[in-house]
Amino acid sequence: MSGTKFKFTTPKIRGLQPDSKKRRYLYDEQLPGLGLTVTPKGTKSFFLQVGRDKAKRRIALTDAASSRPSSRFPDITVEIARQRAANMLSKIERGTDPIQEKRGNTDPDELTVQQAFDEYKAEKPSLRESTIKAYEDAMNPVLGDWMDRKLFSITPKEVLNCHNGYGSKSQAKHAMRALRAVYNHHIRINQLDKANPVAIAFAGDGKDAPKLNFKKRRKTLIEDGSLAEWFDAVEALPDAGERSTWRGDVARDLFLFQLFTGLRSKSECASLEWDQVDLRKKTVTYEETKTTDKDDDDVVIPLNSEAIKILRKRPKGRHVFQVGDRWLDDVRSYIEKVRAVTGSNWTPYDSRRTFLSQGEAAEVPMLTLKRLVNHATAEHDVTAGYITPSLEDMRKQSERIALRILKKAKRSKQAFGKVVALRDMACT
Secondary structure, eight states: OOSSEEOOOHHHHHTOOOOSSSOEEEEESSSTTEEEEEOTTOOEEEEEEESOGGGOEEEEOOOTTSSSOOOEETTSOHHHHHHHHHHHHHHHHTTOOHHHHHHTTOOGGGOBHHHHHHHHHHTOTTOOHHHHHHHHHHHHHHHGGGGGSBGGGOOHHHHHHHHHHSSOHHHHHHHHHHHHHHHHHHHHHTTOOOOOHHHHHTOOOSTTSOOOOOSOOOOOOOOGGGHHHHHHHHHTGGGSOOSTTOOHHHHHHHHHHHHHHOOOIIIIIITOBGGGEETTTTEEEESSOTTOOTTSOOEEEEOOHHHHHHHHTSOOSSBTTEETTEEOOOOHHHHHHHHHHHTSOOOHHHHHHHHHHHHHHTTOOHHHHHHHTTOOOOTTOHHHHHOOOOHHHHHHHHHHHHHHHHHHTTBOOOBTTBOOBOTTOOOO
16 A cells, blocks of 8 residues: 555554654545544544645544544544545535534634634644644643633733743743634634734733744854864764763764755754665655645755765664664754864754855855755745756755865865864865
């Protein structure tokens, strides 16, 4: 079985494996609209997808009146899921809104925060699982008992008091931004003549007025004069730790790969799997990224020779940068070692900015540079839709950036996985 569409059967669904990084969406060939989602933890749930594009909605196939109200497999069988989906499609054809029907006669004004949040998640199929989890992790501890309060019983003053009184300001901001999104969606989708109390609470214009925006984006990178020292620190990581679980060799390769590709540290580098890598074609492929989703074409990134050399020396397994049975997701101690040697506040994202900066200095065309690092282009940029550099053109520009980085760091090309210092190398 391959692809995302097949005839649902119990053995096939039971044999489905989760993706460790994202939710999988699979569709039944027999009944159009019937789908199954598989979470990274392996939970499988049936849903009905209706509408198209931005009007698309996924509706959980729950049935409160049934002896098996759950939409999860194997709580309900494939046959029950098909029956529920067919019944729901029939109701939609007759003009019944299944979500409104599930809500019953509850007035939209009377919904609780939790009910509105549940509807928000159900009616926003474009939401990533990571976004949903971030909202839940922020809202549940910050809002607490508010989740059971009626949505429009909360006042702007209460919003401010809750925000200002919570210990973690960052988490409070995240919770209020999530709550604001829930209000906006609920008001819009139900065509209510209501005000958003979160928007009112944070609408002040004065410099002392509370805001929901976060700190200004960092603009730090590895300066040309610091690249050699940074390489020294990263190359020393394998021998920099004393504990038995220390994997400085993996961290070293990960940090170098990030620098030579400019890709995002966790979602595109650290969690990279071998089935995304083609060493023969010298590419990595992403089905879903921060700037794309499952309905978009795969993103294929050509790699320069330095990145390929790093990959070639990595042992095979599920993940490229694997530690134990998963990828190296906690790099804080390795970052601290690099900072201690360089005397900087370097973060892995600085490597992405360094790659971009070196690309600009090398006069790499901006559209090519954005595509190399999988950076979003403006939707209104018509030119971007016509100018599509080939993979080989992109690779050549990536090679130029890699060579420039090596020269600025007074390094030769990597030989057998080790970066060799050339202190007398001319730096242009």
